[in-house]
Amino acid sequence: MASVAHEEDLHGHGHHNHDHHEEGFVSKYIFSHDHKMIGKQFLITAVFMGIIAMLLSILFRIQLAWPGESSDTLSFFLGEQWAPGGVLKEDMYLGLVTIHGTIMVFFLLTGGLSGTFSNILIPLQLGARDMASGFLNMLSYWFFAISSVTMLLSLFVESGPAMAGWTIYPPLSALPQAVSGSGLGMTLWLISMTIFIAGSLIGSLNYIVTVINLRTKGMTMTRMPLTIWTFFVTAILGVLSFPVLLSAALLLTMDRLAGTSFYLSDIIVGGEMLTNHGGSPLLYQHLFWFLGHPEVYIVLLPALGLSSEVISTNSRKPIFGYRAMIGSILAIGFLSFIVWGHHMFITGMNPFLGSVFVFTTLLIAIPSAVKVFNYLATLWRGSLIFTPAMLFAISLVSTFITGGVTGIILADSALDIAIHDTYFVVAHFHIVMGMSAVFGMFAGVYHWFPKMYGRMMNTRLGYVHFWITLVGAYGVFFPMHFVGLAGAPRRYYDFSVYKDFNIDSFEMIMDLNVIVTIFAILAALGQALFLFNFFYSIYRGPKAVQNPWNSNTLEWTTPVEHMHGNWPGELPTVHRWPYDYSKPGAETDFIPQNVPLAEGEEEH
């Protein structure tokens, strides 16, 4: 019912305003209620944050590869306070690592992926005029924007940004006496994340309501593209898990400001004996990872959804096992809530509890394997077209495998003892999040760019960007596994300490670190091509046609020029699933969802 009312309202609205269609600058570009514009706002903000976080990573990679050597780059960006004489300070190293992780996980991969593509694609692929609530949608972007600014602001605080790692484990994050970043920097971190969570919640609720209520006629749940399924499950994960992070942050704030003892007990720091007693740092870890693990899938699922769509379209084949894919998405979503303890095997948590988490965690490998094999079966006997989006989507599958199999090792508690908190872990989650999820995002941008801006990105530049990124990122994260297997702990400022007890390990770690840093710089420079291509094509790219990839989903039935309400006239009616590619008996190798079944044609 709600959808009908909404439709009529918009229809009437459009009718009356035909002659003064032009909106003001502010309502069109800044406080826009239009989901397409909000999606683009999310994308550009996230890309900006991503560039900053990437730059931070280059800064600390320089320190890791050439410890103690003066660097112009470091002194240029950090100045005398944080890099006296061009050598990074120890505590700022931790600050850079912390903010790099926070921005990448939350601002680039959560805001950038789910925020951008849920906004752009949910109404367009479902056949809706807009999100359920345009106003709340706008609000969710502006919360995101404010939290981004707050997070960046914390980099300029005198005592430094948060320095307790992106997981901000207390007591380190609760005690300014323990590390300088736990002062104002940490406060800003907490404020920023609180705002971020509020925005994410509003956004997610909106996505859920839209998917449930605003599907166009004929768009049953099992006719939705997999992209929508992943955004839907992602939004549910966000709604259920982000509030737990908020409570964790709230208790931490109380410990910091109000003298409570949720996470603190029996502590002497900076020569001062604290009276806090009875709290437990493990409580924080439980709360944090109750979000933290679903968060991995909040990041990954949208990427998998985008790649499903891109791979199916560019293989000219239906995605193999559509229902199994939905089942896997739901299974992954459910399981992601009962595996958080695998981050805590050696924290002092009861080992029996640990073994339960081993079991549930390894179960997740089953739906993940199903997804991979389904992708492989989709490619089999296809007619593959390698657009830049397709290349990124295929590499996503490759890195999903590579990152997934190392996950099996880490999820095994007995093995985790030896490699916990080493570079093996860093390599593992960067392959999954830094490569798979980012590749999914790139695939999405290249594929839907014509829909977002009505113009095409340059394909050749896209190819160059893809190959530099793939080779560069593999060059960074593949050798990193071996640094970890040599036992090198993460978050170490300088591995020269190894000289004192094992010169061979030291040499090996340093050799690999130099290789990793060089590849990292290469991959970072490669992103300049993307940025150039992106912004150049927004203004100067060749005009796009309505359905450039010959795709089935509804967004390609909208006019190239954006309009409020998405479709002129009536909303399209859906008659089939979105994957009728190369269907025998059809004239073209694609049949859009709004084409009625032909005489005697069976649905898949």
Place this chain on the structure above:
Amino acid sequence: MESKLIILLVVIIAAVAIAQLVRVYELSSKLRGKNEHEINQKDNNFNALLLLIFMFLQFFGFIYLMLVYGWTGRGEAASIQGKETDWLLSLNFIIVSTMFFFTNALLFYFSYKYVRKPGVKAFYYPHNNKLEMFWTVVPACILAVIIILGLKSWNEITSVSGSDAKVVELYSKQFDWTARYAGKNNRLGKFDYKLTSDNNELGLVTKNTIDTAIFHMLKGVTGIESIQTKLNDPSIILSDSVRISLEKKLSSKERLIRLMYQMKENHDTKVDGDAWDDFIQKDTLYLCVNQLYEFKFRSRDVLHSAYFPHFRAQMNTVPGLTTRFKFTPDITTNEMKIKMKNENFNYILMCNKICGASHYKMNMKVIVLSKADYIKWEAKKMKETFKDKYFPAAAPAKSPNPVPVDSTAVDSSAVLPEKKDSNKKV
């Protein structure tokens, strides 16, 4: 500054150059009547080929790194439990590497093989229940093996060690480690963080240490009485902020001393002996080969992690919570030096949980001695117990009825911290 200007100039020129190239490319595409979204056959085939080449590069890179750096970059496991971990890790590595090669090979091979060819239509193949069942069940079976073996090993490694284990406490603080051996009776003395002071760094609980701590809290330089004097002295004018901070300090100290009096009331002097015979060891942790060790971990300030990379052992240290771990070193340091072909090799205990600016420097050398050497070392250390070092005048450790000592008459050596001793390297 000049170099920066030049760099900036180069960047700008590069951007302009790319823009011009793109422009030329677009114009030529327009002339040829080509649309940007149409991928021509040449580009398509070329990318398919590159993907295949990339696959070989990736496989070659993996094998190369494996051969050169191997997974035992830190050498053979030097403990009985670690050897078990290594065996399991190797097995898992073989399983997952097989998966890695198999699925990646299919992925890139399909990408290469099924690249668009003129006149060849894709095969409409939406699903196949048998196939899907197959690749659900097979991974499930492999995972079952991994889970069963993993949990078996996990249960063994984390099970409580018996009475034959030597008990050692590892105490962590920013940014060093201190070890406490359980002494003759192999029982660690009790501890309470409130008793921590310069001559009782680990906060061990005995009647004397309680008395000393109370005395300090009351009459020490920054003790309760001195703060009270300062606050009540009309001749001292305090700014508001100083006064508030002093009052805060006072109230927290009063709270602590109340708890200390309580502790004193409830203290059973019978357990004092457990603490008196413990001995404390800094800088280097000495272990005996083939001896099972039960480690207890504590932290004074923030989270740390006791990480022994060569023994494949690791456990976080948590303020307010005692954690534990066990292992049996089975290769002495000297043997390992020969195995590693490195005269200067040493085992190490590192901190592996971010704990502050100097986190990376927080480590402790570990030396595994042969049994004979260890007995010699231990005999020497048994003469430098906690009591001998810091409270030589206190009641004897083994006395069944300790002589009551008046709190106001504590031996002066006990009250005044002996800094020179406690910081000396052993």
